Amino acid sequence: MRNLSISAALICLALLSNANAEEKMSMSDADKAMYAEMLENNPADMDVAEGEQLFSGMTTLDAYSKMLGVKEKDLPAYISGFPRYVDAAKKVVTLSQTIQMAAADAGKTVPKLESKEMLKMTAYVKSLANGKKTSIDVKANAQMKEMMKLGQEVFEERRGGRGLSCNSCHSPDIIGQRLRMQPLPDLGVNRAAGTWPAYRMTKSETTLLDKRFQQCMDNALLAKIPLGSREMVGLEVYVTNKTKGNEIQIPGLKR
Amino acid sequence: MRIAIMLGIATLLGAADLSQVIESPDATAILKKDALPAPKVYAMPEGCISEDPAVIARGKYFFHNLNGKDAKDPAPEGLVKMLPNGKEKQFGNCVACHNIEGAKGYGNIGPDLSNYKGLFMDSGARKAEFVYQKIADARIDNPVTHMTINMTNGLMNEREVCDLTSYIVSKK
Numbered sequence: 001m002r003n004l005s006i007s008a009a010l011i012c013l014a015l016l017s018n019a020n021a022e023e024k025m026s027m028s029d030a031d032k033a034m035y036a037e038m039l040e041n042n043p044a045d046m047d048v049a050e051g052e053q054l055f056s057g058m059t060t061l062d063a064y065s066k067m068l069g070v071k072e073k074d075l076p077a078y079i080s081g082f083p084r085y086v087d088a089a090k091k092v093v094t095l096s097q098t099i100q101m102a103a104a105d106a107g108k109t110v111p112k113l114e115s116k117e118m119l120k121m122t123a124y125v126k127s128l129a130n131g132k133k134t135s136i137d138v139k140a141n142a143q144m145k146e147m148m149k150l151g152q153e154v155f156e157e158r159r160g161g162r163g164l165s166c167n168s169c170h171s172p173d174i175i176g177q178r179l180r181m182q183p184l185p186d187l188g189v190n191r192a193a194g195t196w197p198a199y200r201m202t203k204s205e206t207t208l209l210d211k212r213f214q215q216c217m218d219n220a221l222l223a224k225i226p227l228g229s230r231e232m233v234g235l236e237v238y239v240t241n242k243t244k245g246n247e248i249q250i251p252g253l254k255r
Numbered sequence: 256m257r258i259a260i261m262l263g264i265a266t267l268l269g270a271a272d273l274s275q276v277i278e279s280p281d282a283t284a285i286l287k288k289d290a291l292p293a294p295k296v297y298a299m300p301e302g303c304i305s306e307d308p309a310v311i312a313r314g315k316y317f318f319h320n321l322n323g324k325d326a327k328d329p330a331p332e333g334l335v336k337m338l339p340n341g342k343e344k345q346f347g348n349c350v351a352c353h354n355i356e357g358a359k360g361y362g363n364i365g366p367d368l369s370n371y372k373g374l375f376m377d378s379g380a381r382k383a384e385f386v387y388q389k390i391a392d393a394r395i396d397n398p399v400t401h402m403t404i405n406m407t408n409g410l411m412n413e414r415e416v417c418d419l420t421s422y423i424v425s426k427k
Contacts, residue, residue, distance in 0.1 A: 067273070090274040097277045104276035113278045159289040161345060163404025169364075174401060178362040180351045221345070223289035229282035 031255070034201065044123065044199035044206040044251030051124030054117050055099075059106040061128075067105045068098065079125060080132040080248055083237050085143045092147045094233055096122045096208065113227040119208055123197040127250040134194050134248060136240045144237070147230070151238025154231045161221030166213075166235075169220070193240035195252030202255055210236055294394040295407045299387040303417040304424065309333065314422025317415060318355065321348040345410060347390075347419060352402070356427040364401055368423055376424050387420045 065072040069087055082095045089101060096113055099121050103110045111117045138148040158165040169179060175186045185192075196209035207215070210232050214224045225232045305311075312331040320326040323336030323343035330336050338344055350358050352365035375381040388395055391406035405411045411419075 088273045089277055090272070091277075093277060097279075100277050101273040104273055110276050110278075154286075157286075158291045158404070159286070160291075161408065161410050163291045163408050163410075168401045168403075171401070174364055177364050179364060180362050181360045182362075184364075223285050225282045225285060226280040228278040229280050231282045231286065 031201070038199070038201065038253055042199055042251055042253050044197065044253070047120045047197070047206045048123045048127050048251055051120035051122070051127075055121045055124055058108050058121075059102045063106060064098075064102050064125075067102055076129045076132055077135070079129040081135045081137060082126075083147070083233055083240065084136065085141050092143050092233055092237065094210070094228075094236055095125055096210075097228060097233075099125065119197060119206060119211075122208060123206065123251055126197065126248065129248045130250055132248050133245050134240060134243050136193075136237065136244055138237060138241050147234045147237045148241065149234075150230060151234035151236070151241075154225070154235050155238050159222055160217075164220045164222065166216065169216075187239055188242040189246075191243055191246040191249070191252075193236075193243040194246040194248045195250070195254070197250060198252030198254045200254045206251060209239070213239075291404060292407050294398070295392050296395055297388055297391040297406060297416075299384045299420075300413055300417065303387065303413075303420065304383050305417070305421050306425065307421075310418050310421050311425050313415075314418035314420070314425075317347040317411075317419050318349045318353075318422060319358065320346040321351070322346055347405065347411070348403075349419075355423070370427075371423050372426050383420055383424055386423055387416060390416050390419050 061075065062072055065075050067088055068075075068078065070078045079095065082098075083092050085092050086098060086101075089097065093101075096118055099118060100110045100113070111121070138144050155166045155170075158168070169184055170187050175184055177184055193209060196212060197206055198212075199206050200212075203215075208227075210227050213232070213235055214227075216222075217224050225235070309332055313334050316326070316328075316331050316334055322345045323330075323338075325343075326336055326346065334344070336344055349355075349365075349368075350361045352362045354361040354363065354367040355369055355371075371381075376383075385396070389402070390411075392404055393400040393402035394404065403410075406413075406416055
């Protein structure tokens, strides 16, 4: 029954998104009602559950903690601080990249960053930190300082088909203004980093934060920066730092 | 075999170097290719501004549409929605940021361009050259603008910027 109502809601949404541009951009009453319903039954809960199965089929939290150099009981607090410098990686990495390390450490096939398995496992691992506050430390060491600087550069660099940057639409002076009918969100108070991976209703899928960046790049005609690249990790550091102190609630639910 | 043993020992010591298994592609070439050229001053070409309804119709279409896939109405004479290479044509999507006569679902990041002729042109506050440059490369007038860049990066050609300028300064 519960599944049925979700898929009915999704069909409505699919119909809505075929409607004209104006309706697509705004949140109609029907959208809002569905949002309320999905807050109760977030379709991404399933992805988190599957992520747990995939992860435990691959390694244990004990081995994962050891690899990261932390005690298992401190894992949630440690996870809330990503992206961060990890000794075994010799660089600043995202949570997804630590899952690649965990796979190799356990002698298993390393999942691709783009894969569904990776999305699900990242959602699961991050959900271990639910209730904690994002605690990224961009001054922790030279590597973090460097990635923060790189991230800001990438965020502010105008490029692509329309000469836009992330900052064109997400700079503090235009938060709350409208692009078409879509209010521009504050990437800070919006809890951006604490709420991804999230289910995106307009895409009917669960998405990672860095994949969400890529969706903005696509929409604004910026060439897509590949997942895992220094620039992408830097961008994640920069955006996550805007939301430092926000509560982690995985999976999130987005328009 | 020896590698396997060494890996095994490394794991035992808890100091495995896992840096090599992390997917970490190089994005510098992508970003270099995507870079925006330096701000550029443009001279408005001779005969740029026109009251020809066909010109105004094209400018209007550019203003109100994002791209050929997104556009609902048929393209006016002299414009196509799809390019020969199978990709959709990119339009101006000015309405994402600006209100103007008849705009639907417009944004408000940029100023309202309604009655532009009456308010800005007839009063002498603005010249067509200003509007042309603004659309071609908005950074000349405002280095920290949030507006899109349309000519310096090759999105639009002279005629297309002229069509848009003609539409904005026309009586509606």
